[in-house]
Structure formats: C-alpha cells, structure tokens
Amino acid sequence: MIKTDITTEAMRLAQEKYGKEFHPLSQMFPCMASDDLAVLRDNVAKNPPDVVKVDMLGGKVLEGKNMMLVAALLGLKVEFVEYEGNDPIGFLLTRNLHRRHLTISQRAYVAARMVTTTLGSNQHKGTGIPEPSITEVTQPEAARLLGISVDSVSGASKILTSGNEEIIGAIRHGKKTINAAIRELNLTADADDSAEDSVLDEKKAAKVIKRYAGERYVDKMIDLMKSEGETNIDKLLGKALVAYCEARSAR
Numbered sequence: 001m002i003k004t005d006i007t008t009e010a011m012r013l014a015q016e017k018y019g020k021e022f023h024p025l026s027q028m029f030p031c032m033a034s035d036d037l038a039v040l041r042d043n044v045a046k047n048p049p050d051v052v053k054v055d056m057l058g059g060k061v062l063e064g065k066n067m068m069l070v071a072a073l074l075g076l077k078v079e080f081v082e083y084e085g086n087d088p089i090g091f092l093l094t095r096n097l098h099r100r101h102l103t104i105s106q107r108a109y110v111a112a113r114m115v116t117t118t119l120g121s122n123q124h125k126g127t128g129i130p131e132p133s134i135t136e137v138t139q140p141e142a143a144r145l146l147g148i149s150v151d152s153v154s155g156a157s158k159i160l161t162s163g164n165e166e167i168i169g170a171i172r173h174g175k176k177t178i179n180a181a182i183r184e185l186n187l188t189a190d191a192d193d194s195a196e197d198s199v200l201d202e203k204k205a206a207k208v209i210k211r212y213a214g215e216r217y218v219d220k221m222i223d224l225m226k227s228e229g230e231t232n233i234d235k236l237l238g239k240a241l242v243a244y245c246e247a248r249s250a251r
Helices: 006-018 024-028 034-046 065-074 088-097 104-118 139-146 150-162 165-172 178-184 202-212 215-227 233-249
Strands: 052-057 060-063 078-082
Touching: 006 034, 006 065, 024 060, 024 088, 024 104, 034 065, 052 065, 060 065, 060 088, 088 139, 104 139, 104 150, 104 165, 104 178, 139 150, 150 165, 150 178, 165 178, 202 215
Parallel strands: 052 078
Antiparallel strands: 052 060
C-alpha cells in the first residue's frame, strides 16, 4: 500500500480551494514535510481556530502557508490579508526563526534562498497589487541575519545551484548537513562549520556546564544544545548559557 504524501495532497486541495500562488520569498521557509504537517493537522483539529490568517504580498502567499494547507485539509475558513509593512524579509524571519529549531545547515539553506530570491526580485512583479521594493541581500548580509558564517551560505548556494532536489530536500528538512552534501556532490568546500558534522561530546559539555552553571542545569542545557544543533562546546556553550538564562528569567 502506497503511503499518501499529506503535503502533496494538501497543496492540491489548497490550489483547488484558494487558487493562490506562493510568493518567491515564502520559499525561504519551505512547507513542512508530510509527517510534520500531519502532526500540525492533528493538533489543530483538536482545537481549530475560527479563522486561519494568511499574510499575502502582492496577492501571493507570504507567510502562513503551512496553516493554509492544514485549513485546506480540515475545511477551515481562511482569511487572506495583504502585508502592509515595508520589510517582508524581516517579517518572515521574525515569524519563523523563533518557532523553528533550525540546524546550522538549515539556516544556511534559508540564507542562500534569501540571496537567490531577492536577486532581481523586483523585476518579477505583475499581479497589479502594490508591494514594497525588496532590497537585494548579499551573502554576508544573509549570514549576519541568520547568525552563521558566510562560508556556510556560500556552500548552501553551491548546493542550490547544483539542482539536486533530493539532497536539497534533505538539507531543508534537517536530514543532511551542508558539509556532507558538498562531499557527496564533489563540490569545492568553503564551509567552516565543521562542528555540525561532529557528535556532541556530552561528557565534556556536562563538565563545563557543571563548573559554570551548576549540576542541576546539566541535563536541561544539553537538551537545549541538541535542539539548537550545537556540538562545538568551546564555540557555542556561551550561547546556550545565555539562552537558558533568558528562558528562566522569562518565566
């Protein structure tokens, strides 16, 4: 028996019901994989909203496409609202980065998509609906926005250029690293984020956390580092400490 791809089915239903195109910028953050979308669908079904809001840019879907797909599957009402700000990229980053646990390679994918999507983007308008001009983003700018190295963005860009959809999809969904993909495709490696290909040394992490934060924080902070895809203790422990302290102070 062939397993139904829920994302593909939802895309078909959404096109039939709403007939909306995705804005190129929305591709920075791709639709959920089938299993993840199924989980979201089941969670929403338990307590469905009265209306699902989807943000549009120039008459095309900018943000909220996963919820739009869920709405199509569940038959929920959708309200399409035109984005009225002047920074659609910042809007997308704010909406998505804080609620998605992205690995370094996934961030590099987002950054590379940002660069390629904004390049000449203002030449492809034509819906007749006004939208703000989109400033082209360079690799260094994208790297800064995503908190990664320029080399990682460069590596991700090379992989996108290769056109290998299987490998691109694996990176997009967090199943393959940029470095591994570059080796597999026999591309010239620029990426210096080699920590991502290593395994978190939990014993070393526990020792450092216990020394600087206390034994009771060891398990929680190691879990945090795993969720962030961070394996280089010397380089990334400080970030985990700050994030955990901020989370505690916000309670």
